[in-house]
Amino acid sequence: MATAGRAFLILAFAVALYGIGASLYGWRRGERAWVDSGRRAVYAIAGVLTLAFAILEAAFLRSDFSFNVVATHSSTTTPAFYKATAAWSSQEGSLLLWVWLLSLWSSLVLALTRRRLREIAPVATAVLLGFAAFFLALTVFFANPFETLAPTMVPSEGAGLNPLLRHPSMMFHPPMLYSGYTLFSIPFAFAIGALVTRRLSAEWIQGTRRFALAAWLCLGIGIVLGARWSYTELGWGGFWAWDPVENASLMPWLTGTAFIHSIMIQEKRGMLKVWNASLVLATGTLAILGTFLVRSGILDSIHAFGASTLGVPFLTLIGAMVLGSVGLVVARRADLRSEHALDSLLSREAIFLLQNVVLVGLCFVIFWGTFFPLISEAATGTRASVGPPWFDRYTVPLALALVALAGIGPLVPWRRVTVANLRRSFAFPVGAALGALVALSLVSGVTSEPKALTLLCGVAFVLACVGQEVWRGTRARRAVSREPAPVALVTLVRRNRRRYGGYLVHVGVAVLLLGVAASTSFQHAKDVSLKPGQSARVDGFTIRYVRATADAGAERIALGAVLDVSKGGRHVTTLRTTRGFYPSQDESLGIVGRFFGGESESQVGLRAGFGRDIWTVINPNLGPLTPIIDQGNRTFRRAMLSIAASGKPNPRALDELFALRDAAVTAVARRFVTTPWPASFRFIVSPLATWIWIGALIAFLGGLIALWPAPATARRRVTAGYAARVARELAGSSSSPAA
Amino acid sequence: VELLIVLAVVLVVAALVTGPLRARARGEAGEAGGRDAGRSVELADLEAAKEAKYREIRDAELDYRTGKLSEEDWRALDGGLRAEAVALLRRADRLRDRGEPVG
Numbered sequence A: 001m002a003t004a005g006r007a008f009l010i011l012a013f014a015v016a017l018y019g020i021g022a023s024l025y026g027w028r029r030g031e032r033a034w035v036d037s038g039r040r041a042v043y044a045i046a047g048v049l050t051l052a053f054a055i056l057e058a059a060f061l062r063s064d065f066s067f068n069v070v071a072t073h074s075s076t077t078t079p080a081f082y083k084a085t086a087a088w089s090s091q092e093g094s095l096l097l098w099v100w101l102l103s104l105w106s107s108l109v110l111a112l113t114r115r116r117l118r119e120i121a122p123v124a125t126a127v128l129l130g131f132a133a134f135f136l137a138l139t140v141f142f143a144n145p146f147e148t149l150a151p152t153m154v155p156s157e158g159a160g161l162n163p164l165l166r167h168p169s170m171m172f173h174p175p176m177l178y179s180g181y182t183l184f185s186i187p188f189a190f191a192i193g194a195l196v197t198r199r200l201s202a203e204w205i206q207g208t209r210r211f212a213l214a215a216w217l218c219l220g221i222g223i224v225l226g227a228r229w230s231y232t233e234l235g236w237g238g239f240w241a242w243d244p245v246e247n248a249s250l251m252p253w254l255t256g257t258a259f260i261h262s263i264m265i266q267e268k269r270g271m272l273k274v275w276n277a278s279l280v281l282a283t284g285t286l287a288i289l290g291t292f293l294v295r296s297g298i299l300d301s302i303h304a305f306g307a308s309t310l311g312v313p314f315l316t317l318i319g320a321m322v323l324g325s326v327g328l329v330v331a332r333r334a335d336l337r338s339e340h341a342l343d344s345l346l347s348r349e350a351i352f353l354l355q356n357v358v359l360v361g362l363c364f365v366i367f368w369g370t371f372f373p374l375i376s377e378a379a380t381g382t383r384a385s386v387g388p389p390w391f392d393r394y395t396v397p398l399a400l401a402l403v404a405l406a407g408i409g410p411l412v413p414w415r416r417v418t419v420a421n422l423r424r425s426f427a428f429p430v431g432a433a434l435g436a437l438v439a440l441s442l443v444s445g446v447t448s449e450p451k452a453l454t455l456l457c458g459v460a461f462v463l464a465c466v467g468q469e470v471w472r473g474t475r476a477r478r479a480v481s482r483e484p485a486p487v488a489l490v491t492l493v494r495r496n497r498r499r500y501g502g503y504l505v506h507v508g509v510a511v512l513l514l515g516v517a518a519s520t521s522f523q524h525a526k527d528v529s530l531k532p533g534q535s536a537r538v539d540g541f542t543i544r545y546v547r548a549t550a551d552a553g554a555e556r557i558a559l560g561a562v563l564d565v566s567k568g569g570r571h572v573t574t575l576r577t578t579r580g581f582y583p584s585q586d587e588s589l590g591i592v593g594r595f596f597g598g599e600s601e602s603q604v605g606l607r608a609g610f611g612r613d614i615w616t617v618i619n620p621n622l623g624p625l626t627p628i629i630d631q632g633n634r635t636f637r638r639a640m641l642s643i644a645a646s647g648k649p650n651p652r653a654l655d656e657l658f659a660l661r662d663a664a665v666t667a668v669a670r671r672f673v674t675t676p677w678p679a680s681f682r683f684i685v686s687p688l689a690t691w692i693w694i695g696a697l698i699a700f701l702g703g704l705i706a707l708w709p710a711p712a713t714a715r716r717r718v719t720a721g722y723a724a725r726v727a728r729e730l731a732g733s734s735s736s737p738a739a
Numbered sequence B: 001v002e003l004l005i006v007l008a009v010v011l012v013v014a015a016l017v018t019g020p021l022r023a024r025a026r027g028e029a030g031e032a033g034g035r036d037a038g039r040s041v042e043l044a045d046l047e048a049a050k051e052a053k054y055r056e057i058r059d060a061e062l063d064y065r066t067g068k069l070s071e072e073d074w075r076a077l078d079g080g081l082r083a084e085a086v087a088l089l090r091r092a093d094r095l096r097d098r099g100e101p102v103g
Helices: A002-029 A032-061 A068-073 A080-089 A091-112 A120-142 A169-197 A203-233 A244-269 A273-296 A311-331 A348-380 A388-411 A419-441 A450-481 A485-495 A497-521 A623-645 A651-674 A690-707 A712-731 B002-025 B034-065 B071-098
Strands: A524-530 A535-538 A541-552 A557-567 A570-581 A600-603 A605-607 A612-619 A679-687
Touching: A002 A032, A002 A091, A002 A120, A002 B002, A032 A068, A032 A080, A032 A091, A032 A120, A032 B002, A068 A080, A068 A091, A080 A091, A080 A169, A091 A120, A091 A169, A091 A203, A120 A169, A120 A203, A120 A311, A169 A203, A169 A244, A169 A273, A169 A311, A203 A244, A203 A273, A203 A600, A203 A690, A203 B034, A244 A273, A244 A348, A244 B034, A273 A311, A273 A348, A348 A388, A388 A419, A388 A450, A388 A497, A419 A450, A450 A485, A450 A497, A450 B034, A485 A497, A497 A679, A497 A690, A524 A535, A535 A679, A541 A570, A541 A612, A541 A651, A541 A679, A557 A605, A557 A612, A557 A651, A557 A679, A570 A605, A570 A612, A600 A612, A623 A651, B034 B071
Parallel strands: none
Antiparallel strands: A524 A679, A535 A541, A541 A557, A557 A570, A570 A600, A605 A612, A612 A679
């Protein structure tokens, strides 16, 4: 079915080009039939790419090695779960995933807005189809996922999936990131449409707000899954390394966060139109930049499996997006004038604006640090890079400011606030922060980390702010409805999903930062070499290397350890960690050696708890095995040569030889257990690390609440009251005060 | 078989994409154009502004009830917002009644 797959890609590319032309022609001539035809082109591409992706997935699941991409990224021994995910571990498959997701989201937004945004939608359709055409051109001309091997070249076994990608997070991490990137293309496209057509009212924002929020949510989930993968798979004990590809996903998330806040100001007050247009255009461009960084290999990254040579087409697209965006905003500056001025520096608008500046500043710092190797190379000819300490120096103060603003924002009303109201709103949260300061100062060692201490107090402030808001809202609701408190709370949230969903996101982010601050500032780490029976002490815990383990399976050889963790003589937990070695296709490593010389990955031993995580990873030293492996290589090479010298190889003899080889490999691996030697371990005790993941879950729940549409009947009921009041006003005199 | 599948998909795509053009050629009712289209765009803008205004009125009331606004401030703010909402409704009514775009 490779031919059909390729034909579908070409068909989709042709339909995308047609759709661009039809949409723009229909828009220019005011002919709805052509506009509708352009919109249907998007639906058609979604359908065709669904078929193409299904063909590729089927090839992976069937281990059809006539597909080059399957032969190089999967194997018969790869578990089915990872075969399904291997499609997007390849350059070709991930580009297809990108454009497929884009076509699905584009179809959704165009179906939802088919009776609205009449002027903007055709231009937005053309922009979305332009993205689709670009990625389809890449898959058709540069990275064809349906490229096949000549029948004589089809291997009996594939190279297998990169071991680092054999992690449950990898099933969802790339699709979530790509969903975030492609969803951000939607507000980007509609912003372009609004600018081109000069329809710059709040309508396009209302039409695409949920897509911006969904993009923020998906990208956030993708980032957190990547952090979790780093924590449990990469074997260094951290969750964020300021790696270029990590940074590339964080940058559009930050500007997207700023956009989600600042569009509220445009929606309500008609302000910040230039800022919002610039933010969403920057976010869309950063989303493409993120895809480019993971796919280009232009910067050194742990994501080196994504390296390729697609730099020139991507840079051309990014250049066009930047120049086009700047040109459009400049050309439309007269139409983007604010309808109102800022009433007061003590208003929610002003706090949002300040928060936006901090978020964009944070994005700029990360951008500078990420691209510093390229900047330094261009300026000095020498490629220099900056590490985590550099990022921490600038991002921590900005993160502290963000935490403070996350608490202040919900307490300040729109337009203006009086000093008396400020005092009433801030008394409890400030008291909570001071209380936290006093309590934490009493905990040994906390005052030695002033930044972490400040952040923890900031977290207490945010939790108190949001808690007070929810409590006051529930109380107000109860005063009107006389409902029991839980019912009043649920009703309050249901009727104000955006507000209280947003507050919950603030809580989640604060809790996440609590985990980050505590686990990084107060963690205890130790690298030791232990033999079975020996122990090490870390942060009061005694960790004993009980015994070595070895498991020689068809897919990999796992050498590991069982460790007993105790404190004060009491057993706390048992940890198991392994290092898995995957067979290499490199024949120079020898018949036995290739089973130990290929790619490897770590399975960490982790005991997660609300108070602290106890984390360990083993790095088994293969040095003592080398003489045995070399001897095995020589023996089997002689046996192979003797079989080859006999003229026509006897298949039965070869089968027996391979069985002997497998037994020898297993025996070599067993040596790690029967005559164990010292292995290297990294032990880490991280306080409150689990709260990183709990905080992320809370934030995503808040995002879902804010995103979830209220049932139409409930929405009508909520607005009906206000509409009735305004209608009464309309019937009477518009100058009479509110009742 | 593969070729037939591809051919079938091409035909389905062509039928889907050209559907609106064929419908127009058959003379089926199309979209309102010209002045009507302009008015519907204006109305959509006003509808969006009205929804935003209602939301602002609701948020101001919630701010008052949760103690972030004094009663005096809220009454002044609420009155102003409702006046703005009334102006939007009047513009929309004029647009519907006169059947022409308003500036």
